[in-house]
Amino acid sequence: MDRVIVRKVSCLPGGIKGLTFTDEGDYIILIRDDLSREDAMRVYLHEMSHIQNYDFESPEEAGRIEARTHRNT
């Protein structure tokens, strides 16, 4: 279905600002609700870049994907 659904949540543990998970073809982006507007936007762009770069289909190691994404976002 390829929808992108964004939610602000309060349940993410300390070191995690946001995440994206796939769910039957959709992408669900969760962003901490206690971030500043700028930080939340940065997290959103980080997560969108995973989607746009097809990182969820990539065979590349997660740690390498994050190293690359953090350099570029």
Add this chain to the structure above:
Amino acid sequence: MEFKDRIYNLRTERKMTQEQLASAIHTSRSAVASWEQGKRRPTYEMMEALSDYFNVSIQYLNGKDDVTPALLSDEERKIIERYRGNSDDEQYYLDKKTQQYTEFLSKNPGHRVLFDASMKVSAKDVKKVAKMLGIFGDDNG
């Protein structure tokens, strides 16, 4: 600072004799003496042994990094090396277990998960999220 001064300082800061250092890295006392006098340079393998033994980078041994290693933890040194682009280690997460969990979650066929997290994020926090998403049950380690 040159290599010869670096190695001398690292050894004497730890109050070691040349003999003790030589024995720790499986070489001869005369080899250590010749490095400290600047007469000879160690082989690359020996540089690696020194780097491991003193817990400093090879760059530091070569005098290219002036951060005092004794003030930095292993983790802090890695962060600085990555920030400077000196690290060959392309792995983002610092903790081995976190690396394993995030790798598992990114390839999990039900829900593939990628994070925007600190490089120091704990495996415990990643696991908490996995449970929240229903990926790990309570008994799955």
